[in-house]
Amino acid sequence: MDDIAAWFLWLYKATGIKLTIFYDPYDRTRFVEGFYTTLKLSVYCLVLSVVLGAFAAWLAGSRIAAVRRAAFGVRLRFQIAHCECAFLFRCFRLAGFVRHGRI
Numbered sequence: 113m114d115d116i117a118a119w120f121l122w123l124y125k126a127t128g129i130k131l132t133i134f135y136d137p138y139d140r141t142r143f144v145e146g147f148y149t150t151l152k153l154s155v156y157c158l159v160l161s162v163v164l165g166a167f168a169a170w171l172a173g174s175r176i177a178a179v180r181r182a183a184f185g186v187r188l189r190f191q192i193a194h195c196e197c198a199f200l201f202r203c204f205r206l207a208g209f210v211r212h213g214r215i
Contacts, residue, residue, distance in 0.1 A: 120134035132139040171183035 117135035120131050124130050124132075124135075133143040134140070168183050168187060171179055172187075174180050174183070
């Protein structure tokens with residue numbers, strides 16, 4: 113491990129490429145903790161998404177028309193919100209390019 117750390121430290125000093133997770137124990141620990149947190153959040157989101165989707169599908173199959181319509185309305189609202197978020201992301205990203213003179 114010391115040879116790998118020494119090589120990456122040499123790489124930084126020779127070229128300026130800074131990959132501190134390979135030679136700095138503090139940065140390596142923070143990187144691994146951040147990666148682990150990302151994995152946990154991904155699993156939580158996936159599980160919650162499946163549970164909410166199953167619940168919404170169960171509501172959509174209800175015999176009560178008002179419940180079916182409400183489930184459809186909520187699903188439609190989330191689909192529209194997704195499109196709105198994607199649209200705004202594209203607009204503001206392009207606005208950043210225009211502001212810095214890249215377009």
